[in-house]
Every structure is written in C-alpha cells, then in structure tokens.
Amino acid sequence: MQCPNCKKCETQVIDSRMSEDNTVRRRRECFCCRFRFTTFERVEPARAxxxxxxxxxxxxxxxxxxxxxxxxxxxxxxxxxxxxxxxxxxxxxxxxxxxxxxxxxxxxxxxxxxxxxxxxxxxxxxxxxxxxxxxxxxxxxxxxxxx
Ligand SMILES: [Zn+2]
The missing domain is CATH 1.10.246 (Serum Albumin; Chain A, Domain 1)
Structure with a gap:
C-alpha cells in the first residue's frame, strides 16, 4: 500500500490484529518518510x-x-x-x-x-x-x- 503522506513509497505492516467482524487492523509504516498510519481491511478468504x-x-x-x-x-x-x-x-x-x-x-x-x-x-x-x-x-x- 502506498504511503498517503509522501505518496511515493510502499509501506510495510508493522503490526496487525484481527477483529471479530472479519476486519484486520494494520499498523503501517512508510519505508521512506516513516509516516505511520492504521488501516482497517476486510479479510478476503483465500480463494485459491x-x-x-x-x-x-x-x-x-x-x-x-x-x-x-x-x-x-x-x-x-x-x-x-x-x-x-x-x-x-x-x-x-x-x-x-x-x-x-x-x-x-x-x-x-x-x-x-x-x-x-x-x-x-x-x-x-x-x-x-x-x-x-x-x-x-x-x-x-x-x-x-x-x-
Ligand atoms: Zn512516505
């Protein structure tokens, strides 16, 4: 996921936690500017x-x-x-x-x-x-x- 701050770099997940309603809360950090933010993402069941x-x-x-x-x-x-x-x-x-x-x-x-x-x-x-x-x-x- 792209960094919303510098809009240049990819971000890495530094922490993730599953919540009850099948969303996962991810703490992310930008590789370049170190900007941190949180996302709530729906978990797609693996379809493979x-x-x-x-x-x-x-x-x-x-x-x-x-x-x-x-x-x-x-x-x-x-x-x-x-x-x-x-x-x-x-x-x-x-x-x-x-x-x-x-x-x-x-x-x-x-x-x-x-x-x-x-x-x-x-x-x-x-x-x-x-x-x-x-x-x-x-x-x-x-x-x-x-x-
Ligand atoms: Zn950034």
Whole structure:
C-alpha cells in the first residue's frame, strides 16, 4: 500500500490484529518518510484452489500446510514461529502472482525450499511425503544431495 503522506513509497505492516467482524487492523509504516498510519481491511478468504495429485480440486487451506509441517517437524528444532513464518511466506508466494490455481506439488516444493534452510530432519520428512519417494533409492539420493 502506498504511503498517503509522501505518496511515493510502499509501506510495510508493522503490526496487525484481527477483529471479530472479519476486519484486520494494520499498523503501517512508510519505508521512506516513516509516516505511520492504521488501516482497517476486510479479510478476503483465500480463494485459491489446490489441484491435488489425483486431479481433484479443493479450496486452499492454510491449516493443512501448517499441520503437514508440524507433523514433519515433530521432535526437531523447528518452532511454531518457524512454521508460522514458512506458511506465511508460502501463502504470499502463492497469492502474489494472482494465481488462483496451484497444484499440491507446487505448494509442497515451496514448503520444502523453506524447510531445507531450517531443519534437515523436518525437511526430509516433509519431502518424503510430498515428493512421494517411491523407493528407498530416491530417498537416499535426496539425502546424498544434501551432503
Ligand atoms: Zn512516505
């Protein structure tokens, strides 16, 4: 969102809070002039459609990605904050292109990319589910690639 003060720069969200009537209150700050202001924005439910491997379509649900990562990250160093951050980034990448259809494989790859940088175990577990390593050989290849 453009800064209403200098009308030149983009602003960043420094704080956001959800209210009961589905509006989100965002504190924003301008990158250049540091002008701060508050907006109230209606939350659009994510309209993206996920195309699954079997060709079926289902609405995009943030929760599902979260749960998938949480399962993979069990007993690892990955924190809830990490998970939150990963999902938010993935969501941004999905929606920034204005795409309204995405395959479950693409989502998986986005998550894998990010998990890889945080925790190897969680990454491998997640990758094994999403890429569906068909045999132990591909799984090992994947491990060796990391070394
Ligand atoms: Zn400004």
């Amino acid at each position: 459609v996920v195309i699954k491997k079997n060709g079926r379509e289902e609405p995009f649900e943030r929760k599902k990605i979260e749960n998938g990562i949480r399962r993979a990250a069990k007993n690892t160093e990955v924190t809830e904050t990490d998970i939150e951050r990963i999902v938010t980034k993935v969501e941004q990448e999905i929606f920034k292109g204005g795409e309204d259809k995405i395959t479950s494989r693409e989502i998986g790859n986005l998550v894998i990319d990010k998990l890889k940088k945080i925790d190897e175990v969680a990454y491998l577990r997640f990758a094994s589910v999403y890429k569906e390593f068909s045999d132990i050989e591909t799984f090992e290849k994947e491990i060796n690639k990391m070394k």
